[in-house]
Amino acid sequence: MDEKTQTARPILIGTLCGIGAALGWAAGFVAAKHGVAVGFTPADLALHRFFWTGLLLTPLALRHGVIKLGGIGWGRGLIMTVLSGPVQAMLAYTGFMLVPLGHGTTIQPACAALFGLVLASLVLRERATPQRILGGIIIIGGLVVFGIESLATIGGHGIGGDLLFACAGLFWAIFGTLLRYWRVPGMQAAAVVGALSVFVFAPLHAIFVGYDHILHLSLAENLLQIVVQGLLAGALPIYLFARSVILLGAGRAATFPALVPGFGMVIGFLALGVVPSLAQVVGLVIVVVGFRFVVK
Template sequence: MRALQPVEKGYIFALLTICIWSGFIVISRVGGQSPLTPFDVAALRTVFAAAILMPWWLPRVLNSSKRKLPWYQSLTFALLAGVSYPLFAYGGFQYAPANHGAVLIAGTLPFFTTLFALALLREKPSFQRMLGLALIISGVTTLFVAMMRGASWESLPGDLMFLGASICWSLFAVLLRHWQTRAFDVTLGVVAFSLLVYIPIYAVFLPKALSQASWGDIALQGFYQGGIVVCCAMWTFAKATELLGAVRVAVMMSAVPVAGTLLAIAILGEVLTPASAIGLMLIFLGALVGALARARVILPVSP
């Protein structure tokens, strides 16, 4: 049996990430409608992930010779993907529907990632990738306008938080490639530094509503956000980025609005209009076109 090539493995890891992120949209919206605050959900995510991965990250914390990443890289990854991203995302789901999160977090990811890749990696998108991005942006715009038609502007704070989450994750993705890190090392660094930085601040200063939530809500958010999203999806995303590149993976993540919106319709009862269906189709086509494109690296000019 033929062994899978690195690019083929990258596509598999990206597909797994898409599946988990689609569930993340719905589970996070459920958490946003529960008594739990965004700070609670972020804390549950961090504690559950840290407990599961403790046999791997704790020896690295106690013994500097076993650490694979410089402390500043682990801290940066943790602040972006372990603290800022979840707080923006969970905060957004308190104000806006799940389909807004699916569109604005994953749908805008290719745009922000392309900008960061151009600045940090000197990657210039090819014509095919620009075409894919244009289709994605058109689809995101169509979908968002359709969602906001007849709706109140009460979701605006949540929508802005979703954009903040997308920016944080885009920068995280490009830095993965820029620093040429290994997926498992990044996951352990994010978990350890998130625990050391965020949990003390949460315990002392941030509002909590854990006592008002059911054990079911706590278990669901802790298990999915910490066990599935962090321990699995963060690793599969980092692995896909390692094998395929930050921009290509970000473009593929544009399939999340399609899957996430369909899950929101099926599970949360949210409505899909004809205009929304057109937007989803444009996003899907853009993700397909962009994922197959190659980026060009801009060589520095000799002095």
């Protein structure tokens, strides 16, 4: 195998991992919007997303012992769980109670990409090229379009929903930066987040939320959320995204969430029949253009 092939292979694998993670997140957004509409609470959806795969991944997290927790430790593990686990997910799910699907599928990944570029430059000392800076500015322009639509057609609570998605994107950007900074392998990250979701979040959910909404809804609706949230949008994208961070760097990997809006729009139309507004399409196009400059 020549040197060029050896260099290209990690880039290809990292790119495929990033695209796969984006597809999983997009499917999760659509399923979450559906779940909120049929009666799940944000906490219920977060439980389905992290508890079941957490049960499967807990042995991996404990193979180094309870104290070491997957070789990462409880301190870093708790930080990663807050940034990429149930807390981060509930921010997004609550946002879906306030704004349309297109806002969530665009604002959160766009903010993750934007904040990821900034953090990669400030924390990891990755070079911010003029093209990436321009892309970030264009992404901000696309986000402004969504904000204007919220203010004009939804009102103050629409802006609140948009800000929840922006906060969720910031959490994810910090998570991606810390993965690179701490050099945490993807599977370890997914295992620790899953284990702590079982040990910490599940008991809190039982005490403060309960299972009334989950038991009231049909088995089919619960299985849908378990499969889509738990597998396609839960542990698998965390692993894939972490791999892309390691292979490509946090700056490049942070741009993959910007693929989610397009995927989410297509999946939302096919699965739920959701037709985005003109403003959402315009905002999406601007964000995608910004993403194009970011990845140059």
